[in-house]
Amino acid sequence: MKAARGESAYDVIVIGGGHAGCESALAAARMGCRTAMVTLHLDNIALMPCNPAIGGVGKGQLTREIDALGGEQGRNTDRAFIQIKMLNTSKGPAVRALRAQADKRLYEDWMKVALSRTPGLDLLQGEAVALDVSRETIQAVKLADGRRLRARSIVLATGTFLRGKIVIGDRSYPAGRVGELPAAELSHNLLELGLQLERFQSATPPRVDGKTIHRERMLPQIGDQLPMAFSHWQVPEGRRQVPCYLTHTTSETHEVVAKHLHLSPLKSGSVSGKGPRYCPSIDRKVINFPDKDRHPVFVEPEGVTTQEMYLQGLTTSLPVFVQEMIIHATPGLEAARLVRPGYAVEYDYLPPQQLTLGLQTKAIRGLFAAGQINGTSGYEEAAAQGLMAGINAALYARDEAPFILRRDQAYIGVLIDDLVTKGVDEPYRMFTSRAEYRLLLRHDNAGERLSHLGHALGLVDSARLSVVEQKQNEIAEYAQLLDNVQVKSNEQTRAMLESLGTARLDESQSAAKVLRRPEVSFADLLRLVSTADRQRIASAPDDVVEQLTIRARYDGYIRRQITEIKRQRATETLLIPEDFQYGLLEGLTYEAKDKLSRLRPTTLGQASRVPGVSPADISVLLVYLHRARSTSVGPGFRPSDRPVEVSEQSPGGVASVLD
């Protein structure tokens, strides 16, 4: 592409250098697009302005999926973590997840290294002030310093910077993050272009000086010593981990909050945007849960080069003196010295119903959006969208169909479908409960589900893919072995089974079947089989054992979910022509007509999840769609915007779980 003088031409331009922006830029560049990442400040790439932690239940699954697709967040966390832990090990596999505490500075540095090493990716410092749009198609972005960058597609990943405003108590100043100038002009430009913007707010707790806390009065939280990693491809070397500490607020803490609630921006109205319900401020907790006499507070180090500690659970934007009183009323923090006051930030977001499932704006072709601008909260949610927007921006630049993950394929699919179909009325956060097929979308099988898709996109190289495939083969081999190995019904095994408290074995059974019993662990199984068999199956590595156990134990549930998915798939993947005239349909309720014509869902499945659309409406739609299909598809299909692969796409991990 040639550019005029003073211009520069790219395939993909990403605006923003946070967690969404980094993944977007990396994905697009790795897919061979000439890519630029434009950020307000190149010294602040991949900053973690809130908790320097990655993962957790629901979020950890996202990070694993990002990694399986060839994203950077998992690997970067592995490089920078100072504590890592598997959560919910005593619960079912669907809710297990890794969580890591990262060194904030190291995380930024490593991400910058990754960006700097990626060929075809330019990092540019500058403020994007206007998008150039012609014939509803993105053309270029203008920077405040006068430069104009042409692009086939642009990803907006502006985080909290659009008309950002920082609030403590009754005071506020315009800022994207504390001390950093916001971006106001781009907001006005987006409004001029006909996009709709709303306000959300988010908040961060105060930080205290680690030298002034009483560690002995709190409960240490130690990381797991086993080698663990988010990445599928490498397990980091062991390193010394740093403990976190657990304490609780007291009634005195709550009294302080209650006494000063009138000074809270929540009450005084100086924050108009809605905040995250699932990450409530201490003010909010005291209002909503008056009978709770304590709330947990995790005191977490921000890194190994700093003494600053993050107070998870004490998020507040009350005036600074109240923040100090709250901290001092909490055991272990009586003498803690406040280093950074907590604050709230209010910013513009783009209500995500304006987006397609490929994260492209419906109003402007070639314009994509990812991260907090879409009304989410959390680094993992941001990175997941960033990756998908980067992939789709690259595909768009190459005139290829978008890449869309279904709800039964990935949490990422759930995330994006929820956002663009249902919209958000508060900052969206991922939970396992949002995924109806969570037993299939596990932390441990993300590679199996998604890495072949990453490979097809060019984001996962063959060597990496073969690592995952080898693991699959290994699991399959051992699974077959378990099918063939018999547990004999004799006195010895009967006694052993009885001691395990499980039903007696009347006749010989395959080891695989015995392993389905929740009381029988793999180690028990080894004692139940003959010596020769034991030697054959005892060689299974730990992760293979884990997979075999999960599959045996949850086989029934997993089969049920797969049957359900298969049943749903016919409607789920039925495409709706883009110019489908809902208004002409008889039998649709007025509300459904209104909602559907506005949202324009891509598939019938998506239509069925639009709030206000009933199953009866879907039946009506189904009849019409089948009729339309049998006659002609019509001009409504624009291949470049439609996920042609939706119905043919490889079933991925879902089917292979069964195979």
Add this chain to the structure above:
Amino acid sequence: MTRRQDPRGARDEIMGDDASPRVIVVGSGVSGCACAAILASRGIHVTAMNSVLDSVGLPGYGPELAADADSWEEIGNILADLPAPLCQAWLNAAWLPDDGSAFVVVDRRAVSVETKRALESMPGLEFRQGLVTAVRPLPVDAADRPFRMGRRVAVETFFGEIFEADAVVLAVGLALGGRTEVGTQVIPGGRYGEIPADALRDELLGMGATFSQSTLEVGERFARGCLPSLSMWPLSAGQAIRIATLARTVLDESRTTSELATCGALLQSLIERRAGDSTAETRTGPMAEPTSAQLWNRDYPRSVHWHEAPERIEIISQPPGRAGGALVVCPDGVATAEVYVANKATPLTPGDLPGDPDSNASDPRLASRSAHKVRGLVVTSIDPSGRLVMRNFEDSRIWVSGRAAGAKTYLGSLRSGVRVGEAVAAALAAPRFGDPSTAAASPGPAAKTYRGRRAAAAPAEPGAPRADFGAGSHFPGCRPAEKGQG
């Protein structure tokens, strides 16, 4: 003047400190950190304040430590004057070229992280995030003394906190009325992208301070990959060695001392040695290809420990023969692929740089960061020690340090920070200043460093003048939060 009422009740008093001297350093850049470290090393309680703690210690402009004019001896002496932890931070993150020129390159990021770590480890030194909007001498009032422990100066932050101290050092860089010019854009801020200290400037104006305008030209940065044809340049390419590596070599060889404080002398002897030893480093000559491997060969930052910086980096310089003056190209740190082009005389335009031979000539690669100019105010009404001269206060407790006091380079800022720190320490030690009669006779509650006066005051008219803080307290830029959306 009556004794100030405490709006928060008894709670206030608990947060007090002892009567030891207390200094607030406003701004935690190069000079602010040097000053704070000096004061802390003298046993003075220091609160170092910055609008955002993520950029503490960050050399916020180019990676060059000093201009050509500074000699090796000067560099060595200034680094040697720094307290040991801070000196180590700079040594670990600075490289000297082997051709005898005094163009020392620092890894800005590493300086920032190591400086913060070094300062956090110093007893009596604490950081506090806050945007300072006002500094004010407190009236000398006998009635106030037991309450304030004789604290004579206070700063106020944007969010209404008040900190009192015996002295305040303003090390705010070019943030006083700071503006950054990038191309056609003028951005508020003394350092790119940061909130300027306009309110503080207005406060100082109101106190009768005088200023002059200072302009700093910051060169542009390019991604390393954008300069694939460096070999076509008539350049001399040299290597620079990490100062810490040099110092260690000499320490190992001489085994006379392991004191970091002697590093100035060490450097000097090193330089002399190296001047006579032409074979010590072989010049690599013009580079065939910029090898990022050399940057990453140690896989920095490989571990959670920050000691993996490469021993050597490349510095490329063009002799002054180039139209427009000499040019130096050097890496902008080890965790980035950016290279910095120090424009010694006239700014470089993208056209000056040879483009990728394969690409279209009309499609020059963009600078990752454009060259820009930073304009900010320098306080001129200061005495030689950096003390602010005020008409009605013969005993000023306010000092100015670093670029705000006229320093032009990082080295100058370090020097200024050290000198002001020493001057403040000396002044606090003087009997007249410390007013020991007050301190000794004070049985009352300990002074506090912080008072939530604003928050507890009547919520109406937050922008109104504060009666108890004297006239002229208009706190520009400080507005009550908007109620809802306008």
